Amino acid sequence: MAKNLLIVESPAKAKTIEKYLGKDFMVKSSNGHIRDLAKSDKGIDIANNFETNYIVSEEKKKVVDDLKKASKKVDEVWLATDEDREGEAISWHLCEALNLDLKTTKRIVFREITKPAVLKAIESPRIVDQKVVDAQQARRVIDRLVGFELSPVLWRKVRTKLSAGRVQSVTVRLIVEREREINAFNSVASYKVVALFTVPNENGVSVILKADLTGNLKTEQEAQSFLESCKGAAYSIDNIEVKPAKKSPTAPFTTSTLQQEASRKLGFSVSRTMVVAQKLYEAGRITYMRTDSVNLSETAMVDIEKNIKKNYGDQYAFPRKFKNKSSSAQEAHEAIRPSYIDAKLIEGSNDEQRLYSLIWKRAIASQMADAQLEKTVVKIDISTNESRLTARGEMIKFDGFLKVYRETIDGEEENNDDGILPPLKKGQILNFKSMAATEKFTRHPARYTEASLVKKLEELGIGRPSTYAPTISTVQKRGYVIKESRDGKERKYKVLSLENDIVNIVTETETTGAEKNKLFPTDIGLLVNDFLREHFDRIMDFNFTAKMEAEFDEIAHGKEEWKKVVNDFYHPFHEEVENTLENSERVTGERKLGDDEKTGKPVIARLGRYGPMVQMGHQDDEDKPKYAPIKPPLSLETITFEEAIDLFKLPRTVGKYKDLEVVVNNGRFGPYVLYNEKFISLEKGEDPFTISLERAIELIDAKEKADAPIYEYEGLPVQKGKGRFGPFLKWNELFINVNKKYDFDNLSTADIIELIEAKKQKEIDKVVQNWEEQGIRVEKARWGRHNIIKGKLKIEIPKTVDAKALTLKEVEGIIEQNAPKKKTPAKKKAPAKKKKATSK
């Protein structure tokens, strides 16, 4: 038996460290926090000077019991949780839960999981730092007080099940304010002038030289007169300026920068990035993925330098240390880097390989030399005109880190405008080809993507690496924010051109305002945000977290007592809560839009029981008011009278088909056609207000065709469909995924049978495996009748029972029931089709 027990937070880390330490050490993990405030009464006795009530949650009991047992068997317990506030607190909770002496139990820390770092840490143990623990307690208690006092206010004043908190409410505020900026934005048009020349390159071949006019022209008239003024002009190079420039690599990844780059380069959502990174971490491919540090360990830096010198040459290596830009960083780990830098490629899923490659390149590039560039600016005179044109070129003299990695910048389009210029000299006369003045419009600020939101949160010091992804999912789950794509609108723009001394004007169209996977506030999000801003502006302040952090630091440095900090915060806050509950109106978001022309009835928009809606008429009119739900992209806040009137036009009967009515309406899943008691969704972009009977019939016919069984197997119909997880077959209440190996549009009979049979076997295997894990010996199992044999008894499972979920005890119960009264084994017949518990 090992003499020492060392406890870390992550099981994957435990495995690695166990290898470094040898047989004297048993290494186990706490799997994160092991205790938390109880939920009842907030887990805090406020009247009793904020006495805390910590409990071990149900799912952590096993971990704690296991650690407790292990701790009793060893001479010494070492607490090696992360070196940050939360890690210190976990060590403290471990002492409390495992009955370890806080005064003597050894606490060690390392910021990197390398053998030298771990061995060195063991040499200098300390004890748990109560001051840091107290800072964490203050953080925890304040978050609980804010969350559990604010949320109930929302239940009373807005809607049940809503939530508010230090992090999530400010996150919603960011999105709300961006949306309002966009709504208030006025796009301004101007004209961008670009001229094209033909110039011989080194080989005498004619190439295009592009030059533009600095600053846009304000009006069409200005643009036209400028082009007119260039008629018959000669163009000559007035000046050529060549300047050296350099580009430096960015730091290796933190959680936040990894999420941003994976979003831009691979199109991953932040949660997908974290799931894939977790897999890489567990497979030992990368260092820890929840980190705010940009540091690399000494050993990693040495390895990377060697790798660069070997593969790219000495001149490419340039070791450097990065400083963290974010002041809230706690740096308990390394930056995210490959565990073994020599592994440039790895095995694994496509996602894993791509994310790993990104991490590898970024880590390598961070230790490479600057790229040396040469920037050229060419000024071109126009003989008929005072203005000058500018051509720009950029040449890479030495690629440096660009050899492996190029960071993508948000909002920057991939353009190669600044390419290599052909040879030019001062005074050279250029051969004019054409010139165009294109109408451009200023763009509103960009809506947040998940990744750009994470970047903003990090800048504000709000949230932690482990919470960015969960926070984004919380604000969506609460219905404050939706992530969606929206189609753009067509817009006309003018292009004036000058070619062969003729000025031409044409109007072209472009699509603008299209959004892909952007974050939009919902009406509830807007209303809750405004309500919180009005009554709890202190919590909603973007600097609230930063101010609290400063207080927590004071506690950690022993300059403040944690309960005093909590006390000072709580009382004024609680007073606001009481005051708001008593004095504020219920939030309805009501807006009067106008009066109906025909009836004179008022038209209002408000928040109804089931969400935002428009209402025509008054509650206590003799005939009931008309209602219609408001759905995105319309919103309670921006809907106009005309848009509201349109909404009342649904449901709309478009005509009859085979003597049955065809009705169009807007439903929970968008616009649909209702025919013969069947719902058929309209396709994207189709408008329920204008759809014709012919088109509706087309959809009805298509639906009937699609729903028709494609085959019949064992007397049951086989249907096709496409769901969340791709194409599937439905048979006998089973969903059967059809993978890319099959041609889904042209499945053969053999394919169908093969798929169904494979699925059957898989279902049987699941049941058998479950039973065998519980020690039930299964000798024979077949579809439709899961025969289990225990001893000599053979029994069939009744139809009503979910065979897969059966436990040993239940199986024994069934055996008991079916057991023969006499000695002879009995058999009972039942059509034992396994019914899967289907969840919605």
Added chain:
DNA sequence: CAGTGAGCGAGCTTCCGCTTGACTT
């Protein structure tokens, strides 16, 4: 799982930050 929008009111919801699985239509 696609029509709702009144009112009464039991019993419930909810925070942030550490972790890792289980498993979907």
